Amino acid sequence: MRIDVVSLFPEFVAQCAGFGVVGRAVERGLLSIHGTNPRDFAEGNYRRVDDRPFGGGPGMVMLVDPLRRALASARASGDGPARVVYLSPQGARLDQAGVRRLSSLPRLVLLCGRYEGVDERLVRAEVDEEVSIGDYVLSGGELPAAVLIDAIARLQSGALNDAESAAQDSFEDGLLDCPHYTRPVEHEFGAVPDVLLSGDHARIARWRWMQALGRTADRRPDLFAGRTLSKTDIALLREYQEGAVASPDPSPAIAGPVVGPERG
Incomplete structure (x- = not known):
């Protein structure tokens, strides 16, 4: 280009x-x-x-x-x-x-x-x-x-050393990115969430998607406008906000029309 x-x-x-x-x-x-x-x-x-x-x-x-x-x-x-x-x-x-x-x-x-x-x-x-x-x-x-x-x-093919980096960036799927952690596991600022150390790729993927949904609801609820959420997405948002995963500023917006209609 x-x-x-x-x-x-x-x-x-x-x-x-x-x-x-x-x-x-x-x-x-x-x-x-x-x-x-x-x-x-x-x-x-x-x-x-x-x-x-x-x-x-x-x-x-x-x-x-x-x-x-x-x-x-x-x-x-x-x-x-x-x-x-x-x-x-x-x-x-x-x-x-x-x-x-x-x-x-x-x-x-x-x-x-x-x-x-x-x-x-x-x-x-x-x-x-x-x-x-x-x-x-x-x-x-x-x-x-x-x-x-x-x-x-x-976005030029081959520009990034890992092509998945671009695919997982904020906004690529219409949501904010999930939080990321690296070494050490334990630090005075806190510990890495256990799920990321589990080796269970399905659980990790679920946690990351829940974090992306929750962070978007907290920080950029406008990104949900016109977006159709599945029943699973809505359940993950509720789990995030109810404290199963800590959220610094739970947003009431997910219970309202901003999340859009459910998708089966």
């Missing part, structure tokens, strides 16, 4: 591509990341890429033409069509389903805004979709682009 990032700080892109899972995906030829600077396509002695907004107000707005040329150059740098994604607070909030969808594409061009944003005419003419990583404002689109690249890299 190829990702081109249109940014005033392409060195930031290079830094992101050099570490961890993203760096490994690049080294293994699973992902290629390239930066394009709109300033290289600006005209005049000052290579200006922004100007004051019409209508007044603070800040500056990025100009159409340097961005247009930069996007055209990024598109032409690889084979086949590329989907242009603008990292913007006005975009649809990124979730794991969105990451999976974008990760399945052969090419992406990520547009990183700065200042007060990008001239709306450029967005309407050149952008395929807008994506937000949360309801807050950053100084530019570079950090959201790095977040998206990292999430996409994890």
Whole structure:
């Protein structure tokens, strides 16, 4: 997969591509990341890429033409069509389903805004979709682009040393992940739950699923909206909340409509 990032700080892109899972995906030829600077396509002695907004107000707005040329150059740098994604607070909030969808594409061009944003005419003419990583404002689109690249890299086949890691992450099945433990078994902060030491894979799987359900009810009950739970799931949630497995903040929401209808 190829990702081109249109940014005033392409060195930031290079830094992101050099570490961890993203760096490994690049080294293994699973992902290629390239930066394009709109300033290289600006005209005049000052290579200006922004100007004051019409209508007044603070800040500056990025100009159409340097961005247009930069996007055209990024598109032409690889084979086949590329989907242009603008990292913007006005975009649809990124979730794991969105990451999976974008990760399945052969090419992406990520547009990183700065200042007060990008001239709306450029967005309407050149952008395929807008994506937000949360309801807050950053100084530019570079950090959201790095977040998206990292999430996409994890889903490239062969990027992770253990493919099961991605399959068991939070949100992959629509729930939060279960808690994890490692050595030592005994510690001043507590002991590892006995079930994880039992060697009984069926019991361990049941405990992990109960924890995932319970943690989601405690911390993100909104993730149950529209989800159909089986009778087994509901029973595990009740067991979790009744204290068979400790829960720091039992949520009453599981008894209400948030869990959705039962499934046989």
